[in-house]
Amino acid sequence: MIDKISNPAAAANAYATQAKGIEAPGLESNEKQSFGDILKTKAMDAVQTLRQGEAASARAVTGEASLPEVVGAITASELTLQTVVSIRDRLVTAYQEIMRMPV
Numbered sequence: 001m002i003d004k005i006s007n008p009a010a011a012a013n014a015y016a017t018q019a020k021g022i023e024a025p026g027l028e029s030n031e032k033q034s035f036g037d038i039l040k041t042k043a044m045d046a047v048q049t050l051r052q053g054e055a056a057s058a059r060a061v062t063g064e065a066s067l068p069e070v071v072g073a074i075t076a077s078e079l080t081l082q083t084v085v086s087i088r089d090r091l092v093t094a095y096q097e098i099m100r101m102p103v
Helices: 002-006 008-020 035-062 067-100
Strands: none
Touching: 035 067
16 A cells, blocks of 8 residues: 555646546445545554554453464554554655645
């Protein structure tokens, strides 16, 4: 997903596809979501993944979870956090570039 963001042509194509309402990869044809709805859904998914990692850590402390389960949940949380931070950084950079544009 991050590779598509770093390629301006792919990002523009994905945006145009979404704006036209054409079926995009990962969306069913009967689902018409706005860009904001998609971002909201993905943000909620990221928060849920982080909460699962925290819950697995808490279960590990009490001895209720196995080591592979804890490692998997924490790895997923770490990857999710790195992805969210990377997307945030790219959005901030894009905003700064837009603000530098002469009007």
